[in-house]
Amino acid sequence: MPELPEVETVRDGLARHVLGRTVLAVEVRRDYSVRRHGAGPLDFAGRLTGRTLEAAVRRGKFCWLLLGDDEALLAHLGMSGQLLVRSSADEGSDHPHLRVRLVLDDGVLDFVDQRTFGHLSVQELVGTSDGAPGGAGSELAAVPEPVSHIARDLLDPHLDESAVLTAMRARRTGIKRALLDQTLVSGVGNIYADEGLWRARLHYARATDTMRRPEAERVLAGARDVMSQALAQGGTSFDALYVNVNGASGYFDRSLAVYGQEGRPCPRCGTPVRRDEFMNRSAFTCPRCQPRPRHGRW
Secondary structure (H helix, E strand, C coil): CCCHHHHHHHHHHHHHHCCCCEEEEEEECCHHHHCCCCCCHHHHHHHHCCCECCEEEEECCEEEEEEECCEEEEEECCCCEEEEEECCCCCCCCCCCEEEEEEECCEEEEEEECCCCCEEEEEEEEECCCCCCCEECECCCEEEHHHCCCCCECCCCCCCHHHHHHHHHHCCCEHHHHHHCCCCCECCCHHHHHHHHHHHCCCCCEEHHHCCHHHHHHHHHHHHHHHHHHHHCCCCCCCCCCCCCCCCCCCHHHHCCCCCCCCCECCCCCCECEEEEECCEEEEECCCCCCCCCCECC
8 A cells, every 4th residue: 555655756746747737527437436525426526627736735645636615636545546647638548447537728637546445535624633734735724624533644844743652652552553543643554664663673563551762762763764765766666556646666665674575684684584464464574673572462
């Protein structure tokens, strides 16, 4: 699933390529891809047609395009969603996974989604609880209503990190579960949780209520650093499912220390990386650098 660096790469591409353009027409080719738009596909198309795309904004893994009049086109990429900018309506029109197409006054914006977990919707904006800008890409202190419960992310200058650290250490859960909880801190998924914990030298099952504050600080710093580096390289891509708005894949996967590296030597100590099942996914650790705690929580 695209995480913060991948979604930020998409947001940045949208900001550079579609802002100021007007939506001339909307084609919904798969109703399920606009399932979160409660009034249905026809209303979705009607509320977008004639609107101008004013700003591209991101919080955590959510991205939206401001439309004015206190509304936004909200996108969640799910497992395989892509927002692709085309130069003409002829380009990509026969793509087998094209779900929604926005015909603009200068080009086309396509939502392509192979696994169909992603979705688009037009949503009303609500004010942020702290009065600060809603996310990267805009100074407007508002977010789409479905994003109002999503916490700020580790690259957000308005994040209250002290409050995050306090909340994290007050919970009775494992540290990786805490990192994946988007109501605590957003944008971190499976890849960057594993990489951040490796940098912090902590096991994913370490109980948050047993962590000293410096340990919790190391975890957040590790996750922030690895996401910043991934963002600089365009995100992480293992196949053709994640691409930016121009169709280019990210390549941070070449720099991963433990995620997806089962059996390969840890870059720090040479111990073979271990893979465990975790929340119907996987967790990758170095058994030597990240010893399992005697009393941990999954």
